[in-house]
Amino acid sequence: MTVTLSDEARQYIGAFEEETEATAVDCLVDDEFDRLVFVVKAGEMPKAIGEGGETVQHLEEEFGRDVELVEDAPTAEGFVANALSPAAVYNVTISEMGEEDETVAYAEVAHEDRGVAIGKEGRNIKAAKELAKRHFDIDDIQLT
Template structure:
């Protein structure tokens, strides 16, 4: 699926790439934060030792940075987008709408939802943009 980026999103991706040598695959600008989709296997380098790389980029942008790691399958992508919540498994239902049912450990439901529902809404947007998933529901 082709993702269309705004001029600001392109600028944030370019700045992150200049600072880290990692090219994010997508960027969502959500209020005071920027969510970047990082290629699979590059999350540790994107974060940097003790989070210093992200901290440095946050200072330059003047915004909070959140990173989501890409995955090879829709189910793995949904689990990654809900991290750091412990996701036991994800089932994709294709009966009409394409819905991802994520089985989240009860103690981590709040983490998966996020403050004011921000984490799950971000996961929904990214899953729609990259895997044509219409909704994510927690079970």
């Protein structure tokens, strides 16, 4: 699936890649929660985070926004699990249902991590849903 980026997102990705030397495949500009969510190429998270998280901290100072990272994955199931991180996700099942053939990801999350998966004011689950839609055409994510 092709992700279309705004000019603003492309500028953030350019600055991110220059600072981290990691590849960002997407950038969600979330004005509601004043943050940027970068989807980082699989295997490049250590470069993106930096030792002790120093690279992310520097980016937050540079951008004046919170910076969050999601590791890309080759499958929809892996991507949804990564998008809900750091919540412990045991299993993700993708199914199509309803008259409209809506694609829904059912994520089995540890009971004690449901709050982490949802996030304050729903911020984590909202970002996961938007990114899953953009990358795998998933219409909804349900926690089980």
